[in-house]
Amino acid sequence: MTHVIRTGAEAQEVARKLAASFGEEAARDRERRLPAEELTLLADSGLLGVTVPARFGGADVTVAVLAEVFRSLATADASLAQIPHSHVVFLHALRLQGTEAQQERFFRAASGGALFANAQAERGGRTAADDATTLRPRPGGGYVLTGEKFYSTGALFADWLVVRAVLSDTPVPPGSTGGRPKAVAFLPRDTPGVTVRDDWDGMGQRTTASGTVVLDEVGVDEDQVVPYSPIFAGPTTYGARAQVLHAALDVGIARGALDAAVAQVSRARPWFEAGVERAAEEPLLVQQAGELEILVRGAEALLREAAASIDEAERSELTEATTAAASIATAVAKVAAARSSVEVSSALFELGGTRSASGASNLSRYWRDARTHTLHDPTRWKVQHVGRWLLSGTPPPRHGQL
Template sequence: MSAAVHDLAAAPAARAPARLIRSDDEAIEVAAALAERFREGSAARDRDRALPIAEIDAFSASGLWGILVPTAFGGAGVSYATLGRVIGLIATADGSLGQLSQNHHFLVEILKWSASPAQQAFFFERVLAGDRFGNALAERGTRTAKSWATRIVPDGGRYRLSGEKYYSTGALFADWVVPSVFDEDDRRAYVFVPRGRAGVEVVDDWNGFGQRTTASGTSRFTDVVVEPELVVPTHSAAGYTLSLPVAHIMHAAIDAGIGRRAYEELLDYVRHSARPWHETGLAAATDDPHTLADVGDLSMRLAAAEALIERAGRVLDVADRSPSETAWAEATAAVFEAKVFAAEVGLSAATKLVEHAGSSATRRDLGNDRYWRDVRTHSVHDPVRWRRHEVGAFRLTGKPPLGYAEASRRYRNPGRPRL
């Protein structure tokens, strides 16, 4: 695939104002309806790598991209349990669309926990109007994934931003491209850069075998002028942050949602298209005891994954309402439990679909391979093998998960006002 540099000089095309969602129930209802719409054509979009531009416009216009905006700023401020449900519903239709919204919601969380009141008022208004954020976080060639070479340096009363980011999910479709940076004092910050700002370039060079239509390519920032009002310094957050576990509950919901859809495809194919193996003497594929056992196992495990995600959301909601070291560590551990299990069952469901549907299910026009490719690609963004150890250490010894420990060092201040 050839890299295509997209011209970001022009302002984004005019869009109708986004719907204002006012409740958790409304958010779930809208997500379920959109999932039905997005399911149509998802296999073709993956096969042809047709970027979901119309779908993204409909998605953000639905109001679902604004559901985390706090009620104090005019949003629904939905629960984290509802957020997980919404992301999971969209992922059942198209795993790429679920991931694209995940990155936007994570950046809304950054604003919630770290931005000044003036920044919150401005950006939350833009989000409710339908603006989209795209991340620019990961870098190549550094010692770890959290070692960033991208920096901002003072330039009079403004900053200059320079650096290069990879896996910039959502940046191609965004109104605001948001790189993570270090400032002149080596402190972390996020910079909300207008997509059309001079020196910003997004390159569509993503060629992963899964999540093919996320366009998670390269973002380059060359001497970009940045006003101080666009810099959100996470080191000066007004309290603990839930942004990390909130990001990961969405990751869990994506894997479980993709797995749920693969399971539904398995049921449909075995019921209507699969043939029994000739040596068994069975009359129908639905009589195969091995198929029955695997379907039963997947049914239970998917239900368990979804219950773990809902439970993790409720624990996050408690930590949000009543922050304490115990509550925040418990929330992170609960999210990691859900995440590990969701990744495993998502991969299993995608594998069992092809195994039990048979050779005909491997036809490219059906696109049944995309479920495994999407879960496998998505689930390696974060090493779930480490999350088992963190959960075990917390349950056995009380040692907080590493992600929580890092966040609490950076953000600790129990005096954060409630939003």
């Protein structure tokens, strides 16, 4: 029976308790053992339904609460924490563009513990934003969906796949530079013509269940299709919402790595030149630990600021000014989060000493997770947008990565 979470405070408490129970992550990562049992716990906990609007029985938590939920989970298991990312992002697309009937259907499913996984990324386009997967009209109504998607996080365990595709029968809007409009199709995982391969072989985020999704002439009913491109036709926080959760994952990795470093220091031997009894008393090590704590706390504070700015923008009618401010705050947080996760997860070994490099402890997972997840979208472009906004007031572009 899926628990129903009623408040933001309850959502955060449930996330903290789940994170504490995910203590065997090191073994799962080392063996690449996918988190089937843990995902059942996640679904039963009610966390998959916390963004559901109140009129459909959900807690409709703030972005600030949602970011803290993801951060908490990522401190324990960054792979598991990433799996519900696209779940909540596409539920927000449903909120923005879905019909009342579609919202009733899919929000109720989420409240019942159903997991929605993405099928977005493709390898063949000129850029990562290009989609070849196509929804073409089917005689008699509905569509036929054909294509291939990669890095489909959580797809192996999903109840529903959310597939981004081009609408082949819709003309390119005048003046558009984005090609034909896109939509997302909500497909039951066992839909005929859908195949999910367990072929993700990344060095980090090893247990995200990010398989390849093959779509071979898949029949799709009209009520399974939700417009996607119109989300970006006006001021929106859609991209900021997605990105602040990526930042939360990186901040969680950084905090988890620092916690692991502290544990390692308690077991480490001091360097003989320091003249101290314990490694924790070694002055240079103390200095480095302090610097890392400052770095992580800064990233945590920027994450909270970004989430609050999104909530502030959404409290009233969205405007160019409020959504730009939210996107810039989120870009800043994302850059700080990425830097802290990579730096701290590397410095972990300097604090912990040679023993921390043991394969049995598998502490390399923090760095591998950080280095892999931070490749999701380049922070160099976020720095550019921040600089342009600062110097000339140029608002950031509208897309799902900002």
